[in-house]
Amino acid sequence: MSHSDERFAKPAPATPAAAAARVVPLCGAAGLLLFTAAFFLGDPGIGGWDQNFYFAYAGALAEHGDLDLAPAYQALVERGADPAVFDPSKRTATGQVYNYFPIGHPLTHAWALLPGRLASLLAGQGGGAFSPLAQYFYCLSCVAGGLLGLAAMRRIVARWFGDAAAALALLSLFGASMLGYYLFILPAMSHSTTLLVLGAALWLAVPILDRREEARSWRYFALGLLVGWGVAVRLQDVGLGWLLAAAAWAAWRSGAPVAKAAKRAGLAVLGGFLGFLPQLLHWRWRDGAWLPSGYSDYAHFDFSDPHFVEVLFHARHGLFHWHPLLLAAAAGFVWWMATAGRPLPRRLGAFLALHAATIWILAAGFSIWWFGDSFGSRPFLSALPLFWLGLAALWSRALERPRAAWALGAAIAALTLWNALLMVAFHLAWISRSGPLEPAAVLRAWVDRAG
Numbered sequence: 001m002s003h004s005d006e007r008f009a010k011p012a013p014a015t016p017a018a019a020a021a022r023v024v025p026l027c028g029a030a031g032l033l034l035f036t037a038a039f040f041l042g043d044p045g046i047g048g049w050d051q052n053f054y055f056a057y058a059g060a061l062a063e064h065g066d067l068d069l070a071p072a073y074q075a076l077v078e079r080g081a082d083p084a085v086f087d088p089s090k091r092t093a094t095g096q097v098y099n100y101f102p103i104g105h106p107l108t109h110a111w112a113l114l115p116g117r118l119a120s121l122l123a124g125q126g127g128g129a130f131s132p133l134a135q136y137f138y139c140l141s142c143v144a145g146g147l148l149g150l151a152a153m154r155r156i157v158a159r160w161f162g163d164a165a166a167a168l169a170l171l172s173l174f175g176a177s178m179l180g181y182y183l184f185i186l187p188a189m190s191h192s193t194t195l196l197v198l199g200a201a202l203w204l205a206v207p208i209l210d211r212r213e214e215a216r217s218w219r220y221f222a223l224g225l226l227v228g229w230g231v232a233v234r235l236q237d238v239g240l241g242w243l244l245a246a247a248a249w250a251a252w253r254s255g256a257p258v259a260k261a262a263k264r265a266g267l268a269v270l271g272g273f274l275g276f277l278p279q280l281l282h283w284r285w286r287d288g289a290w291l292p293s294g295y296s297d298y299a300h301f302d303f304s305d306p307h308f309v310e311v312l313f314h315a316r317h318g319l320f321h322w323h324p325l326l327l328a329a330a331a332g333f334v335w336w337m338a339t340a341g342r343p344l345p346r347r348l349g350a351f352l353a354l355h356a357a358t359i360w361i362l363a364a365g366f367s368i369w370w371f372g373d374s375f376g377s378r379p380f381l382s383a384l385p386l387f388w389l390g391l392a393a394l395w396s397r398a399l400e401r402p403r404a405a406w407a408l409g410a411a412i413a414a415l416t417l418w419n420a421l422l423m424v425a426f427h428l429a430w431i432s433r434s435g436p437l438e439p440a441a442v443l444r445a446w447v448d449r450a451g
Contacts, residue, residue, distance in 0.1 A: 017399050021167040024154075027174055028147055031184035035143060036136075038185055044132035045079055046139065049373075051188040052076050052086065053099055058106035058138060062113035062129040067282070069097035075130040094288045100296040103282050104232030105190035112141035139187045146183045146192035149199030153385055156202055160336075160345065161392040165399060169329075169391035175416030176325040178376040179384065181423055190234050191381045197230035198385060201243060202348075208247050209347040211254055220264045223247055224271020232279040235295075237382050239358030244268050246351045299368050306364035311377060314370070315436035322376035322422075322437055325415050326387050333390030349389070356383040373433035375426055421446055 046055050060072040070088040077083045090098040113129050116137025121127030158166040174180045182191040204223040208215045227240045248265035284290055312319050320327040337349040363379050398404040425431045430445035
């Protein structure tokens with residue numbers, strides 16, 4: 001074909017795998033509709049223990065310009081929250097209202113209460129920060145943040161496996177893991193902000209870890225800020241600090257002069273400190289100490305008798321028991337690491353493995369290692385990039401063989417159906433939200449409702 005004929009050449013037909021990349025935005029739009037329906041059905045507004053504890057910070061800041069939680073707790077109780085839980089008479093040693101949750105997540109999205117309060121005022125809801133519409137705008141910010149983080153991670157995954165495999169892996173995670181539940185059903189939990197921080201941090205870190213060309217100093221500082229803030233979002237994500245260690249090591253091995261390498265490593269550490277500083281200042285104001293003496297009044301860490309196996313395989317919210325897809329994803333990640341030829345995947349993979357191991361160790365030493373009313377083992381949502389890369393590796397290999405791709409797709413479709421049945425039964429409390437998962441109980445609940 002001559003060069004002039006190329007303008008009239010028909011484009012190659014889109015394969016089902018390539019079409020998956022176009023399905024991802026539709027999945028996000030469907031998730032937003034699902035979230036909106038779930039939010040406004042019944043009693044509109046944010047519900048649940050963790051979500052309201054987090055939101056109390058943002059609501060107090062928007063309503064009164066400070067972090068005095070007494071009026072916030074009163075507003076939550078008026079909206080139906082348990083007065084025994086949201087008790088403003090429960091005080092810390094400095095006289096502040098007790099709330100052990102970190103502040104990074106609610107402060108990230110507190111800005112959304114400004115347009116939310118305006119919409120609430122125009123709709124005749126009074127314009128308060130605790131009105132349903134104001135809370136809806138806050139949750140929209142959470143969902144949007146999570147989607148932005150996923151978009152950044154998708155570009156990183158596609159770097160090695162192509163957009164089709166990256167998209168198929170993401171759709172698999174939406175269908176057969178806890179990702180969709182915490183992003184679209186309970187976005188006011190902190191996991192949505194964790195996704196945002198993870199995506200942005202990895203986008204900053206990849207050029208640093210690549211070392212094929214010199215990364216600018218601002219990246220080290222910005223990476224530190226994000227990591228510090230990420231720990232202030234979820235304290236269990238202290239393993240993000242491994243990314244700062246990897247950045248410092250990359251600066252040292254970059255071939256730059258010692259002074260420049262030390263400057264960049266120092267900027268990463270300084271950024272991490274400054275990113276976490278608001279949480280330190282809040283602890284100092286709330287408790288009178290720079291670090292809390294314990295996690296909460298009902299849970300604590302005890303590493304003398306860790307539950308390493310239970311966290312992964314127990315029926316009571318074991319990671320792989322509830323979501324078997326993630327076991328295949330972890331295997332795919334190990335295979336990718338073992339076969340990766342270039343240094344960058346090994347460096348990035350080492351961080352992700354250390355981060356996931358830190359989550360595992362902390363979860364195993366937690367007194368409520370099943371994490372209460374948790375849909376699966378939610379702490380491991382912070383390890384999403386590891387599972388995503390592992391699934392993309394499996395999809396990339398399967399797409400080379402049509403039969404293997406169909407087999408993998410059929411298996412994930414079956415797991416997605418099961419996950420949907422489980423999610424509905426869990427959310428509507430047809431089954432125990434804190435006890436062991438009994439597949440027969442899930443199916444029996446559906447049969448009883450259908451009958």
